[in-house]
Amino acid sequence: MGKGSKKNKGSRAGDQLDSSDTDSISSSSTVMSDCAPVYTTEHVTSNDFVLDKLIDALYEKRGSTRENALVGLVDAFESFVLLPFIENKFATLSQLFINSIKKGSAKETILASRAIGLLSLTIGGGPSSHEIMEESLPELCRILAGSDQSKMPAVLDCLALVTFVGANDLDETEVALKAIWEVIHPKSGSNVGTVKKYRPPVVAAAITAWSFLLTTISNWRRNPENWKEHIMHLSTLLEADDRAVRMAAGEAIALFFELKLLDVRLAEESPAEKDPKYQLFIYMQGMKAKVTGQIDTLAGEAGGKGADKKNLNDQRELFQKIWDYIKDGWSPEETVKISSKLGILRVSSWTELIQLNFLRRFLGRGFLKHAQGNSLLHEIFNFGVDKTDGLSNIAKKIYRSEEEKERALRLNKDRKIAQAKKQSILIEQV
Template sequence: MPKGKRKGRSDRNGRHHENGGGSLNSSEDESYNLDNASVASNFSDATAEDPDDGAALADDQMEEKLGELIDGMAQKSSQGRVNCQEQLVKAFVKKYMPGFIKERYFTICDCIERSLKKGGGAEKAAAAELATVICVQLGNDDSTEEIYKLLKPVLLTMMCDTSVAANIRAKCCTALSNMTFLSGCEIGDVIHLMQQLESIFSASYLKGDGSVPIVSAEMAVLHAAAISSWSLLLTLVNPADIDAVVNSNAKRMSLEKLSELLESIHLEVRMSAGEALALVYELGRNNDEDFEEDFAMDITETLKQLATDSHKYRAKKDRKQQRATFRDILQFIESDTVPEIQVKFGKEVLVLDTWTRRKQYDTLCNILGPSINIHLTENELLRDIFEIVGPPPTTEIPTYAQNQMERNRKVIKLVP
C-alpha cells in the first residue's frame, strides 16, 4: 500500500505556528457631606486617570451575579438549580476567569455532586456539563485533579447504570472522559475508563451469527458517545502501547471488533468508529510503520463504500457528512495523508494536521463553542495541550487576576 510522509505526535499535545442608616446634626451633616465630596472627587479623579475603570466595575457586577448563581444552585427548586447551572456554564465558557472559580470551586463541586446524585435528568445533564467547564477553566491547577477525584465515582456509577436514561449516561461518558483528559491523571486510570467505555459500546458489535444488532436511536447516541470518549482517551496513550490497548482483552476488544461498528445502521456510531480506527492507525504507525498492515487492506473496501454511499434511504445531509468524513479516513489509511486545517485566533495560528490534534480540538470546541478562540488566547491549559509557544497575551483582554490587582490599586487611591 502506498505510504505518505509519517506524522509525529506528542501525547495529548499538538503543534502550532505563530504569525507572528440615624439622623445627623447640621455640623455632622456638613462634615459628612464634605467627606463624601472628597471621596467622590477622588473617585472621579481615579476614573479619569484610568480608562479601564468601567471594565473593572463591570467585572464587579458580573462577579456579584455569578455569586448569586452559585448560591442559587442550592435552592429548593429543581428548575431553578438547572437554570443557575446553565447560566454558569454560559458565563464560564465566554470568559476565562480561573481565579474567581478557584476561590469557590469546592462550593460549586458540592452542588454539582448533589445534583448528580439526587437531581432529575435535566439537572444531572447540566451538572455534568458544568463540571467539565470548570475543569477547562482551572486547567493545570491541582484543584482540577481534586474535582476529578471528587466527581469521578458518581459519574462512573451513572455511566454504567443501565437503569439510568441513555441520554444521561451519554452525558456522563462525555463529561468523565473530558475531565480525565483535562486533569492529567495516571495512565492506569485512563486505561480502566477506556475498558468501561468499551463495555458500553460493545453492544453495537455484530452478533455471534454476524448480523447487525438492533439498537434503538437512544442507545445509539450512548454508544456513539462512549466510542468518541474512548477515542479521546486513546490520544493520551503512548504509541508503543497501542497494540496492547487495542487487544487488551482477546474476548472483546480488537481491531476486528472495532471495525464491526462501521456496519451500524446509525450514522453517529459509524462515524465515531471510523474516527477511532483512524486514531488507532495513526498512533500505531508512529511506533511501527507497518502496524496492522494486512487488516488495513481488509477494511479498505468497507471504507470506500462508506466514502461513496449513495443509498437513498439515508438522509441527504447524513450521506454528505458520512462521505466527507470517510474520504478523509480512507485517504489516511491508504497513504497516511491528513487534510491540514488552520485555526486562526488573534495573531496566532493553530495547525491541525493529525487525527490526534483534530480529535482534541473538536472535543474542546464541543465544550467551548465559538468561545474557543478566547481560551486558545488566554487559557494556559489549552495553550499547553496544543503547545502554543509563549505566555498568554494580556495586552488586549485583561485577565481576571489583572482586574483584581487593578481594583486593589483603586481602593488604595480612595482611602482619605
C-alpha cells in the same frame, strides 16, 4: 492533563434537554443580564456578584432553582475564562455540581455534568483538576451503569474531559476508558447476563469521548494484544445503520493506525505458525485489510433514494481522509482563525483533529474565547501567525493554492520514502 496531547460542533447540553425544558432555560439564560441594575450599586466586581448569587442558588432545595443557576453558570463558563474567580472556589463548585448529579433531575444532571467539564477545562492541569476527577468519577460511572440514557451523552463528555485534564497516569486514564468502552461494547461489561442496548446517539457519543481520551496514550507503549477486541468491534460498527456511529468508529480506527496500536513486530525472520505473536501478527494484518476495505466502501457510498445528502457527503469526506491517510500517509489538516493577535490554530494529525473537534463541540460558542484566553488550550494545540492576514481575497487564494502544492509534494515525498522502506523490508525477508 492528558499525557502526550501537545505534540501528539456546539454544546450538547441544549440538544439533550427535552422540549419541555425550553422555557425554563431561555428565561434563566438571561440571569446575568437581569442582575445588571445591581452592578452600579454593589461595591464588588459585577460578574463576581452575579456568579456568587448563582452559586448560592445551588444550595436551594427546589430543583428548578438549581437548574436555572446551573444554566447561568454554564453560560458564564462558556462566555469567559473564569480562572481568577474559581481558583479558591473550585472545591465548593465541584461538590455542588456533584450533588446536583446525585439528587437532580435528568436536566439538572446534564447541566451539572457540563458544568464540571467546563470547571475542569478552565482550571487546567494540576492537583485541582485531579481532585475534580477523583470526586466526580464515581458518580459519572454510576450513571453510565444505570438505565437513563438521556443523561449519558453529557456524562460521557464530562468523564472524558475531566480525565483528559486531571489524570496523572495511565492507570487513571484506563479506568475512564474502560467505563466508556462498556457503553460502546456492552458485552464486555461485568453483567454479561443482562446485556444493554444503547441508542445510536449514546453509542456515537461514547465512541467520540473514548477516542478523545485515547489520544492521550500516545507516549505509552501499548501491547497490540490489548486492542484485538476493540478493533474487531469498531469494525462491526462501521456497518451500523446509524451514520454518526459509523463516522465515530471511523475516526477511532484512524487513530488506531496513527498510534500504531495494530502494529506487531516479529523478532524472528521465520517464526513458527503456532507462535502467539505470529498469530497476533496475522490477525492484525487481517483486521487492517478488512477495515481498509470497509473504509474504501464508505468513502464512495452511493446516496440511494431518500438519503440524507449532507450527512452522506460528510461521511464520504471523512472516510476519504481516512483512506488517504492509511493508504498514502496523507495526514488531515485543519486551521481555525483565532484572532488577529494569536493568528490561527493549526492541526495536522488525527490525534490533534480529534482533540480539536471534541473541544470545539464541547465549548460551542465559547470555543474562540477559550482558545484566546485559556492556557490549557495553548498547551494542547499549536498557534501560529496567519500569513494571509491583510491579503486580498485573490492573494489569499494564490497563497493557499501554493501551500496545498507544497503539502502535496511533501506528502508524495513521504509516501515514496515509506514505500521504499517497505520494499526494502520485503526484499530482506525474501
